[in-house]
Structure formats: C-alpha cells, structure tokens
Amino acid sequence: MANYIHVPDEAPTVPKIDVTVDETDYRSGALKLVKELRPSWKPSEVKVKFFTDGITNKLLGCYIGSMMEDVVLVRIYGNKTELLVDRENEVKSFRVLHSHRCAPRLYCTFNNGLCYEFLQGTALEPEDIRSQPVFRLIARQLAKYHAIHAHNGWVPQSDLWLKMGKYFALIPKYFKNVEQNARLKTEVPNSRCLREELVWLQQSLSLLGSPVVLCHNDLLCKNIIYNQEAGNVKFIDYEYSGYNYQAYDIGNHFNEFAGLNEVDYSHYPDRVFQLEWLRSYLEAYKELKDQGGEVTDREVEVIYVQVNQFALASNFFWGLWALIQAKFSAIDFDFLGYAVLRFNQYFKMKSEVAGLNLPK
Template identity: 70%
Template structure:
C-alpha cells in the first residue's frame, strides 16, 4: 500500500535553480524573475520583459512574464507564500505536476527554484460558477477529470487515500487562542472545540472509509478558478496541483460539485 506519487520512468528532469524571488513587488521581485528568465529564455532582452501580476493569494503569488505585447509565450513564475510549507508538501506537488504532465494533463514545468516554480502559461479563461453549470462545459470537465482518475499508480501499487493524513495535519495547525481579545472571543464562541472536531473527524473517517469509493489520483482542489477553458480548442485544463494526491474518487467529484452552489 502506498499514498506516494511516483514520477513515471523517462519523464524529463526538472532543473532546480538556486534563485530566490522576492514576494514583494518591486525591484527585488523583478530582479529574481529576470534571473530565472536568463536560464529559461536566454534570448529575451531584460529591458523588453513585462511582468504582470496574475494572482496574489494566501498560498502563492503568480506572475506572468513575456516580451513586449506578445503573450503567445508566457512564463509563469509562482512564488510560494510564507510558511505555506506547513499546509502544502511542495515536493509532492512537483511530483504530481510531473505525473500529470507526463499524461498530457498539465502544462510544461520549466523549473523549480528556492521559493517557487516556473511553468507554461495555458491559453484560455478561468471559469466562474455560472460556467460550470453549462452542459457543454461540465461535460469537458467530467472527461478531463476522468482522464486524471485513470492514471495508474506506479508498478501496479495499490494506493491509499491521503485524506485523513492531511486532515490530521491541518487539524494540528488549528490555533488554540488569539491575542486579539475580540477575535479570540468569536473564535471560542463560533468554532467547535478541538474535542468536538476530533470526534466529528473520527465519525467521518469510520463511515466514509467504508463506502467503497475507489482511491485514484485526484486534483483535490477543483475550484472554478483552477479550470481553464479554451473555447477555440473546445477543451478544459486544470491548474494548481498543490493538493493533488491519491484520494477517494467521490471526494474529487463532490468537492467540484460545491462550485455549482454559485459561491466563488
């Protein structure tokens, strides 16, 4: 039994560059990105490179790099958020990325660096809740998800779900109190106690583990914004593999169905 991701033999190696890119916007961020581009796009002239902030989230900052007004070749630089390694196993994320790439389910991963990774930009638009309810689009999503779910574990190994392991890890990170008195008061009154949460998790594990849902390679975070729709090609691709791993097939489907509620 295993819940580890194994990269297929023969997959291209991904260089790891000893470069750190500043999280803060400004000269430091640009300088770090240009250092990466000297390795990835040596023919680009630094003064012609445009950096565009795509997202600035809790777990990462995403910057698109391209020359002039030409966006056919965009290098994405994703900078990990501070202390996000407590939530995300970055080594497993890269392995998931490489496995999905090997099966035509992810863009090209160009490199990793000290606090992030660089990869190919996928042309298209990120979906909104109203899009996923469109039959033409949700059929494309179903096909792409099925393609990922049929990726077999390495050497015929039988995987086990990492759901309970990750939930336990996240549970260990829950704070017990807050310095701000008002925030702490709300926390104690609105959030169930650790004992109640532990009991609820044990109840879920006992019942859900016995439903017989197959354990497959899952995306595990199929939010609307993680689905890129290319109308011209008539296909969808999934991005952001921070939480990818072996899990119950039904979880991946149910998690995505939450998007049909219309909450973004």
C-alpha cells in the same frame, strides 16, 4: 507510503534554480529566473503581469511582446504553506500529469516557488462550471486524471485522514487579535467537537468503497482553464494533488459551485444536475479504464451517494485549512470567516446526506 507517486522515466527532468524571489521585489527575482529559462530575452523588454485570483500563493507571468504567446509563470509560495503542502509531492504530481498530457510543462523549481508553462484560455467563474458544454468537459477531464494508472499495478491508498490529522494538530488554539479570538471562540466548533467529527468521518466514509485514484483535490473554478477555440478544459495548480478517494475529488468540485469570494451554498448542484454530471464522468472513466459496457443507473446512484458524503470531508478539510491560514497567511483574505462558512456548511449538509444509503 500512502501518497507515493511514481514519475515515469521518460518525464523531463526539472531543474532547481538557486533563486529566492523577494515578495517586496518580485521583478528582480523573476528576471533572474527568466535569464535561466529564456536567455534570449532582453531583461529590459520583459513584461510582468500579476494574477490575483489565488489566496495561497502569489502568481505572475513574464513575457515579451504584446501577444503573450510565450509566458513563463512564476508562482511564489505563500508564508508557511509548507505546513499545508508537500512540495516534493506537488512537483511529482506536476510531472506525472504532464507526462499524461494533463498539465502544462514545469520549467523549474526555485527556493520559494516554481515556474511553469502558461495555458491559453479563460479561468472559469461559478456560473461557467454549471453551463453546457463546459460541465461535461470538466467531468471527462477529471475522469482522465482518475484513470491514470498507479505504477506497476501498485494499489494506492489515500492519505486524506493522515493529512486531516496533521491539519487538526496545527489549528490555532487562540489568536492575538482580540476580535479574531472572540470569533474563534464563538463561531468555530471547539477542538473536542472537531476531533469527534474527524473520527466519525473516517469511520463512516471509509466504508463507502470509493476507489482510490490520482486526484486533483482542489478543483475550484479558477483552477479550470477553458479554451473555447480548442473546445477543451485543463486543470492547473497541483499543490494538493495525490492519491485520494474518487468521490472526494468530485464532491470537492461540487462544493466549489458556491464560489470563493462571495460564497453561496445554494449553488451546490441539485440531484438532477449531479446525475447528469456523474453519468458523463462514468462514461469517460469506464472507457479510459477499459471497463466497457453501458453506465447503469445503479452505478450512477452509488457514486452519487459516495460523492455527497465525501463532500462533507471536503468542507471539513478546507475548514481546518482555513483556520491554519488565518494564523500564518500574509494574503489579504478573511480566512477565519471562510473557516466558519465551511464548518457551518459541513454541519448543515451532514444532517441532509448522512442518511443517504448505497443501493442494494
């Protein structure tokens, strides 16, 4: 399989708890999980804190006392997200990343979610990921992910095109809501156009020679936790993790400079910033892969071209994703409007970056 992920033998096993957390009664379901995971905690003393940043799932933290030193995070999967996310693959990615000290500990899975360790730190904002020294920490941490070796020399393949093909087959043809349906017809490219773009993307980007590595694939601001005291960043949420093109993961991150709630693509990083970021990344990546030597200007230019063209694929991917979410998600977010933004940015950016050529 293209996205096969091998979990090391020494990785801790993850129990499955037969509990379903009802979205209308979070506390009782969460307490059942806590009873298994923290049997010494008194149910009456357990506090629940809701985290509202996600637009795919619901997330809450359970703890006792006032310091939030030991927190059990409970993530409840969103409606029909199994259409978009391979949950078995997510758990494997979680375990692999934890075994390489790149992820918190996964405590358990349950019928409609999972529980994991809370990371101390601050979830970042768009302005933070552009700042010194944070962007260098992010670049080096992403290099650490990408340097994780595939099992026994196995050469991984990306499942990006397979996944986009599946998403394309799931996009809604119409909405029952009259206003939504009118927007779909007038603001979103039609199916024939999208199919042609998907073919063009695969044919063009597959030729760029970007290595296939273990990727996060969803490196938006809120998935980056900065611990200023420790001087490090950690990434969370591995729903979309898997083997993919190195340049996709970086281009996807650069797209997220625009933010999520008030999207502004003028914040997409300029060439000068990108070259600095990419040099930091390559220095760490080459060191971790024992490739030695200085990072050359040519190496930076090659990955610059790859990243900006793969940023197109990122916009297209999340445009398809948002159309599917607009049909199924129960979360209060304008997914259709977000799809329009991503496709508009795709076509705007295509005219700017499609002409970039790899250096001779």
